[in-house]
Amino acid sequence: MRATSDRPSVPAIKRLLRADDLAAVSEQVEGLRPRQAISLLERLPQRERALVFRMLPKPLAIDVFDGLDNPLQADLVHALQGEEVADVFARLDPEDRVGLLDELPAVVASRLVRALPEQERTRTSAVLGYPPRSIGRRMSAQIITVRPDHTAEEALERMRRNLDSAETVYTLLVTDDERRLVGALRLRDLLAADPAERVAGMLHSTEAVEVGESAELAARRCADHRLLALPIVDAEGRAVGILSVDDALAILEEAESEDAARSGGSEPLRRPYLSTPVRRLVTSRVVWLFVLAIGASLTVQVLERFEDTIAQMVVLSVFIPLLIGTGGNTGNQAATTVTRALALGDVTPRDILAVLAREARTGVSLGIIIGAAGFGVAALVYGVPIGLVVGLTLLCICSLAASIGGIMPLIAKRIRVDPAVFSNPFITTFVDAAGLIVYFLIARAVLGL
Numbered sequence: 001m002r003a004t005s006d007r008p009s010v011p012a013i014k015r016l017l018r019a020d021d022l023a024a025v026s027e028q029v030e031g032l033r034p035r036q037a038i039s040l041l042e043r044l045p046q047r048e049r050a051l052v053f054r055m056l057p058k059p060l061a062i063d064v065f066d067g068l069d070n071p072l073q074a075d076l077v078h079a080l081q082g083e084e085v086a087d088v089f090a091r092l093d094p095e096d097r098v099g100l101l102d103e104l105p106a107v108v109a110s111r112l113v114r115a116l117p118e119q120e121r122t123r124t125s126a127v128l129g130y131p132p133r134s135i136g137r138r139m140s141a142q143i144i145t146v147r148p149d150h151t152a153e154e155a156l157e158r159m160r161r162n163l164d165s166a167e168t169v170y171t172l173l174v175t176d177d178e179r180r181l182v183g184a185l186r187l188r189d190l191l192a193a194d195p196a197e198r199v200a201g202m203l204h205s206t207e208a209v210e211v212g213e214s215a216e217l218a219a220r221r222c223a224d225h226r227l228l229a230l231p232i233v234d235a236e237g238r239a240v241g242i243l244s245v246d247d248a249l250a251i252l253e254e255a256e257s258e259d260a261a262r263s264g265g266s267e268p269l270r271r272p273y274l275s276t277p278v279r280r281l282v283t284s285r286v287v288w289l290f291v292l293a294i295g296a297s298l299t300v301q302v303l304e305r306f307e308d309t310i311a312q313m314v315v316l317s318v319f320i321p322l323l324i325g326t327g328g329n330t331g332n333q334a335a336t337t338v339t340r341a342l343a344l345g346d347v348t349p350r351d352i353l354a355v356l357a358r359e360a361r362t363g364v365s366l367g368i369i370i371g372a373a374g375f376g377v378a379a380l381v382y383g384v385p386i387g388l389v390v391g392l393t394l395l396c397i398c399s400l401a402a403s404i405g406g407i408m409p410l411i412a413k414r415i416r417v418d419p420a421v422f423s424n425p426f427i428t429t430f431v432d433a434a435g436l437i438v439y440f441l442i443a444r445a446v447l448g449l
Contacts, residue, residue, distance in 0.1 A: 008032075010043045017048055026055040034063040041068065042272040049275070050079035062091050071271040074103035077112075086115045093167075094123040095138055101128070135218040136211040138251060139232045139241035140167035145175045148182060148200035152193040155185065168244050171229040174203045179238045181208055181231055208233050211240055218243055219251035220345065259339065262418060295429035299324070302433050306440040312449050315382055319390050320436065322374070327397040327435040328428035330366060334359050334405030335427050339419045342409055349414040355406050363402025367395035389443045396442070397435040404431060 008028040130136025183203035222230040232241040261268040371394035379387025409419035
């Protein structure tokens with residue numbers, strides 16, 4: 001086995017490919033572990049990625065393909081020959097196949113499904129029947145079920161027969177004769193039990209979610225309850241699948257990546273950065289830049305509206321970057337905190353008044369602290385009247401920004417929009433314009449302009 005420190009570098013692989021030294025490339029990648037090979041492929045351009053993938057030993061290639069993000073899998077499907085794709089595709093679990101199919105053109109996806117053995121085609125079609133982004137699309141239907149009247153010995157034997165196909169053996173689902181979920185059985189308890197002991201005496205109650213529920217919410221519940229596996233049931237309470245903790249963490253990682261991208265004013269890449277084409281980087285950002293540029297025109301209009309005020313007291317323009325920066329940062333802090341609380345289930349849209357009250361108090365407290373500092377500096381340099389304008393404006397802006405930033409994610413959730421979309425970019429734009437209006441109104445009142 002190749003040592004980790006000896007794994008081939010991307011520049012070295014590229015040099016060998018340019019020299020058409022495919023034998024050397026094959027030798028370089030032959031001893032890689034799956035995670036190393038995945039990391040290598042993620043950093044290669046699309047053409048070189050397909051060439052290197054072809055050189056991987058077949059067992060390694062299957063593990064590597066399964067571990068790649070769905071967009072990279074789709075790239076390989078387009079680059080590889082039909083028989084290569086069909087073989088790898090057939091070895092994927094149904095839920096993994098569906099994730100790949102969602103990335104492919106309908107014609108290609110249909111061809112791959114038709115090439116599957118009948119049993120696998122049926123299992124894949126069943127998963128495709130669930131709504132997009134539901135837990136039904138991400139669960140594994142490969143579960144081990146036992147009945148309450150089984151003995152520990154019978155349950156262990158049932159587990160052994162399904163070792164190769166089961167998603168996990170650490171949690172067994174206990175169902176009745178109608179396959180309705182009764183509880184769960186931990187492998188530790190099963191191994192420690194007397195062979196003749198009944199499952200009914202060992203089972204414990206467990207959380208479960210319906211198959212149509214949001215995948216992110218189901219994954220969050222799995223993580224919150226520290227479950228190795230979360231049972232998935234249909235509307236009648238029958239066990240239809242299971243969500244393992246590793247799949248739950250993958251779902252949450254995807255959700256966090258989406259939120260981070262959208263809160264920063266771009267669309268999620270959905271693939272590793274170095275394997276993302278530049279045109280994809282551009283398209284993920286340009287639309288948001290146009291939207292934010294249009295929103296920023298509000299700030300320009302405000303400045304035009306108070307042009308005479310600025311002309312009478314030019315020093316007011318010196319503090320504009322400070323004020324809008326403070327307001328934007330305060331709003332973003334509140335929005336990020338509340339968005340995270342929403343994701344964790346700490347708050348719901350019905351808590352909007354409680355959140356508004358807390359963020360308003362927080363904003364006032366921050367405004368007093370920041371405003372006092374701003375008053376001191378501005379008064380020392382430009383005089384007490386200017387210091388008073390700056391201090392009062394910072395107090396008002398912090399209070400306004402924290403309040404708006406706190407409730408916007410809740411409003412977004414209520415109208416079924418991703419809270420991250422309503423977060424930092426739009427809050428910053430709104431607070432900039434509102435903050436300037438407050439600033440100039442306070443300046444006019446205090447300075448008599």
